[in-house]
Amino acid sequence: MHNGGDVTVIFDGSFEGLLTIIFKRYYEKLFPTRIVEQDLFQQKLGELYITVETNPEQSERVYGAIVKIGEIVSQHVFRAFTSPNPDRFMDIFNYIILAFEKKRSVDNYQKLDYVLSVHKMSSYAGMEVHKLTGFVRFGESVTGILYSEIAPVNDVLIMVAQHFTDRLISHSWIIHDVKRKKAAIYDTNELMIAETNGTVNIEFTKDEEQYEKLWREFLNTIAIKERVNLKLQQQFLPLRYRPYMSEFKSI
Amino acid sequence: MAEPSVMDKLQILTDAAKYDVACTSSGVERTGVKGAIGSTAAAGICHSFSADGRCVSLLKVLHTNICIYDCKYCVNRCSNDIPRAAFTSEELAELTINFYKRNYIEGLFLSSAIIKSPTHTMELLYRTLDLVRNKYKFNGYIHVKAIPGADIDLVKRTGLLCDRMSVNIELPSENSLKLLAPDKSKASILLPMSTVKQGIIQSKDELTVYKNAPSFVPAGQSTQLIVGATPENDGKIVALAQGLYDRFKLKRVFYSAFNPVPRSISYLPTARPPLLREHRLYQADWLMRFYGFRGNEIISDENENLNLNMDPKCQWAINNLHLFPVEINRADRETLLRVPGIGVRSVYKIMTARRAGNLHFDNLKKMNIVLKRAKYFITCSGRMMQPTKLNQDYLNIALSENKIDEHYEQVSLSPEMLSPELFAKKQAYIKEETVKCITGEM
Numbered sequence: 088m089h090n091g092g093d094v095t096v097i098f099d100g101s102f103e104g105l106l107t108i109i110f111k112r113y114y115e116k117l118f119p120t121r122i123v124e125q126d127l128f129q130q131k132l133g134e135l136y137i138t139v140e141t142n143p144e145q146s147e148r149v150y151g152a153i154v155k156i157g158e159i160v161s162q163h164v165f166r167a168f169t170s171p172n173p174d175r176f177m178d179i180f181n182y183i184i185l186a187f188e189k190k191r192s193v194d195n196y197q198k199l200d201y202v203l204s205v206h207k208m209s210s211y212a213g214m215e216v217h218k219l220t221g222f223v224r225f226g227e228s229v230t231g232i233l234y235s236e237i238a239p240v241n242d243v244l245i246m247v248a249q250h251f252t253d254r255l256i257s258h259s260w261i262i263h264d265v266k267r268k269k270a271a272i273y274d275t276n277e278l279m280i281a282e283t284n285g286t287v288n289i290e291f292t293k294d295e296e297q298y299e300k301l302w303r304e305f306l307n308t309i310a311i312k313e314r315v316n317l318k319l320q321q322q323f324l325p326l327r328y329r330p331y332m333s334e335f336k337s338i
Numbered sequence: 339m340a341e342p343s344v345m346d347k348l349q350i351l352t353d354a355a356k357y358d359v360a361c362t363s364s365g366v367e368r369t370g371v372k373g374a375i376g377s378t379a380a381a382g383i384c385h386s387f388s389a390d391g392r393c394v395s396l397l398k399v400l401h402t403n404i405c406i407y408d409c410k411y412c413v414n415r416c417s418n419d420i421p422r423a424a425f426t427s428e429e430l431a432e433l434t435i436n437f438y439k440r441n442y443i444e445g446l447f448l449s450s451a452i453i454k455s456p457t458h459t460m461e462l463l464y465r466t467l468d469l470v471r472n473k474y475k476f477n478g479y480i481h482v483k484a485i486p487g488a489d490i491d492l493v494k495r496t497g498l499l500c501d502r503m504s505v506n507i508e509l510p511s512e513n514s515l516k517l518l519a520p521d522k523s524k525a526s527i528l529l530p531m532s533t534v535k536q537g538i539i540q541s542k543d544e545l546t547v548y549k550n551a552p553s554f555v556p557a558g559q560s561t562q563l564i565v566g567a568t569p570e571n572d573g574k575i576v577a578l579a580q581g582l583y584d585r586f587k588l589k590r591v592f593y594s595a596f597n598p599v600p601r602s603i604s605y606l607p608t609a610r611p612p613l614l615r616e617h618r619l620y621q622a623d624w625l626m627r628f629y630g631f632r633g634n635e636i637i638s639d640e641n642e643n644l645n646l647n648m649d650p651k652c653q654w655a656i657n658n659l660h661l662f663p664v665e666i667n668r669a670d671r672e673t674l675l676r677v678p679g680i681g682v683r684s685v686y687k688i689m690t691a692r693r694a695g696n697l698h699f700d701n702l703k704k705m706n707i708v709l710k711r712a713k714y715f716i717t718c719s720g721r722m723m724q725p726t727k728l729n730q731d732y733l734n735i736a737l738s739e740n741k742i743d744e745h746y747e748q749v750s751l752s753p754e755m756l757s758p759e760l761f762a763k764k765q766a767y768i769k770e771e772t773v774k775c776i777t778g779e780m
Binding site (some may be wrong): 186187192194195196197198200203217218220221222223224225226227233235241249250253255256257258272294298300301302305306307308309310311312313315316317318319320322324332333334 | 353376757
């Protein structure tokens with residue numbers, strides 16, 4: 088079926104889809120030179136392409152194999168996949184193939200461009216998760232549910248939510264990724280991911296406004312006027328996070 | 339007089355606490371507990387950044403700013419005419435929990451002015467922590483001040499409720515302390531410090547035997563001192579910090595550039611805070627804590643200051659040129675850590691990447707390893723990036739930052755550093771060196 092020559096693979100863009108392609112490399116001799124998400128595919132002149140359907144069984148087997156290599160390697164794969172870069176699939180594909188051969192020492196091969204690229208995407212996403220664990224702002228609704236909105240560059244909602252399953256273990260809360268229209272919902276027991284239509288109507292408690300005011304007052308006061316350095320502040324706290332943070336809400 | 343609102347109190351008591359530098363929430367990892375609220379992360383988490391670019395991680399307030407002491411450098415001194423207020427324990431607990439569950443903060447940083455007596459103040463802090471921890475079931479991060487002169491037993495009990503404790507050493511010498519903080523003495527500051535140190539050691543021993551033994555100040559203790567209010571030089575401050583790390587096993591020493599206090603006495607400086615000096619001290623501090631340097635390697639003379647024009651590691655390298663260049667593909671960790679411009683992360687990257695084959699400058703660049711300073715001190719497979727001589731005069735010029743912008747304004751710069759003659763000389767020297775490099779006359 089596949090001749091092993093130059094071929095572009097298009098797939099649905101899901102993580103399972105990518106794992107299916109890896110399965111087919113080993114069992115159906117499919118050697119892609121380019122991997123593109125279906126919706127973004129534009130055929131180049133004379134380009135051969137095939138479409139790979141996501142296969143849950145096959146992707147499950149590849150998934151198990153990746154996890155077996157080790158925590159650091161699988162974390163790099165998961166995190167790199169959250170990147171918004173449309174060309175990431177081929178790099179991740181190559182990285183996983185090399186990881187099957189070299190096992191954990193795959194991370195030493197930073198001289199290879201695709202390993203380095205996976206590392207960079209992974210650390211960028213990891214950094215964003217870490218930042219968001221601090222920058223998420225909850226508001227308390229009248230029903231006692233804590234609600235927050237985010238719009239991260241990388242698709243890191245699950246990783247951010249996992250942090251809060253531990254921290255706010257006895258509260259119910261929702262973190263809503265308004266950019267990707269999905270939400271992480273925690274009911275003091277279980278974490279679920281649900282699709283949304285991007286807007287949610289929440290009625291906040293009366294205290295909410297008061298605490299936001301107190302918080303803004305605190306931040307205004309804590310800054311030492313002789314040392315104001317807005318550039319430095321923006322380096323650490325980029326503007327893209329601010330629309331969702333109560334302290335930067337314009338009143 | 340009407341009781342001020344929580345908003346007023348927060349404003350007054352935050353304003354009074356803002357000069358405290360520490361706002362770290364790192365050093366202890368604790369998972370959440372069902373029925374309680376909160377966890378801690380070993381790396382610490384910044385929740386916001388204030389307009390001065392400082393990380394805001396903890397709710398940093400004073401319990402009260404009503405003070406019996408009259409420390410000249412402090413805004414809260416009793417002779418200063420400012421509005422005074424005090425939180426009740428309940429108000430503080432409510433604020434902490436409500437800020438925490440909205441994810442505004444990582445925890446509480448509670449300090450206090452001295453109300454009535456040191457022991458009374460410590461008791462106040464203890465009671466509030468007890469309420470926050472045990473009644474409000476707060477499991478997040480707490481940093482508390484130990485009050486010099488307070489009952490030692492009380493300090494010990496408070497240590498079991500918090501994650502980090504700190505005693506501010508305030509000024510770098512006993513003499514300065516006498517002059518500016520007549521109510522504090524070196525002995526009264528060092529006593530709680532050594533108590534905390536003993537407590538930490540003892541608690542660690544117990545924890546190795548009994549899994550559920552209570553942990554005492556698990557994130558360690560820190561201190562803070564003011565730079566630029568008194569005449570001590572950097573050499574003295576670095577030596578002091580080294581001593582504190584050695585003797586009291588401190589986690590951190592914080593330095594705070596002195597901010598002129600309004601309506602203060604005449605012998606305190608009124609110039610802008612020496613921010614660049616503070617920055618250099620922090621760089622030296624990092625070298626001691628993470629890079630295996632000893633204080634006396636960084637600056638050996640107590641009466642000298644750090645070079646403002648160059649970071650202390652560059653300065654050290656220039657003074658020790660016989661140890662360079664370092665071969666990237668062979669050198670051990672300790673040696674790599676001492677190369678200017680290469681940090682802990684870069685060393686880690688280099689050490690893993692070179693297992694898979696020799697590295698070249700191209701590889702280093704792609705791995706985001708900064709070569710701006712390092713290129714003068716390293717070789718890859720025996721070659722330097724550009725042929726340069728390891729020459730003190732040349733490196734002094736090449737590595738000089740000459741960076742004086744508005745945020746790093748400094749009054750004490752020597753005028754020759756900025757003179758046009760020196761600039762011309764520098765240009766000429768670089769040109770001459772370049773010609774030599776091209777003609778191979780090394």
